[in-house]
Amino acid sequence: MTVAGAPLSLDSIREQLTTRIIGRHLVVHGEVDSTNRAATVLAVNGAPHGTVVIAETQSQGRGRLNRTWISPPGVNLYFSILLHRISTFPIIPWLSLFGGLAVVRATEHLSGLRSRVKWPNDVIVDRTYPALKLAGVLAEATERAVVIGIGVNVNMAPDAFPPELRPIATSILMETAQPVDRGALLARVLWEAEQLYDTEQPLEAGMSAYREACSTLGKTVQITFISGNQLEGTAETIAGDGALCLRRSDGALLEIRAGDVVHLR
Secondary structure, three states: OOOOOOOOOOOHOOOOOOOOOOOEEEEEEEEEEEOOOHHHHHHHHHOOOOOOEEEEEEOOOOOHHHOOOOOOOOOOOEEEEEEEEOOOOOOHHHHHEEEEEEEHHHHHHHHHOOOOEOOOEEEEEOOOOOEEEEEEEEEEOOEEEEEEEEOOOOOOOOOOOOOOOOEEEOOOHHHHOOOOOHHHHHHHHHHHHHHHHOOOHHHHHHHHHHHHHHHHOOOOEEEEEOOOOOOEEEEEEEEOOOOEEOOOOOOOEEEEEEOOEEOOO
């Protein structure tokens, strides 16, 4: 068990792991620039499938679209899962989507907090408008592997967030008023991820579970592309390749594979 505020350690994590593969090779850092970068280096050097890199803090934590991921030590989880490219798991985008779903399931199991996924890879608590961000996922691919980076706001107090994030971010502690054992939460996220990434299980089961947990579906959304162009419509479903199916006001159905999504009222 990891005492709230105590550093994570290999022993405290391993004693709670129940996975067969994911996390059986663990690398724990006090500080790195980015767990994704560290995991990518390990991938190049032949690290085994299922390697997990964990850090107490990141000096250059990153989210999607090159955003900074605030990474104070001792309170949250920052980790990356290294998955070899496996031919029996052909749809790579779902690896990223499943990372968020694993957090949703693990968070509810450990704390009772019900969160949801926001396409493509945020975890949110949508009791307010706008919804509050609890966790984020950043997937990056190399020639041989996919690295799934996950950051979860666990025991972070409101005044620990920068002022600009306080209206849009939350933590498990803030939502439940109870601290969570970070080692136990990490172990549970890895277990949930292993179930979703199990190549012997039908991919469609995970797809269906993601759609059910996705807060984006049924909402009117605004999508901003990297070009700066914007598009509005109703999110209808998630396609088989992980794309968001968006129905425009003129009736056209578009498949969106990348973009920044805002839920509108």
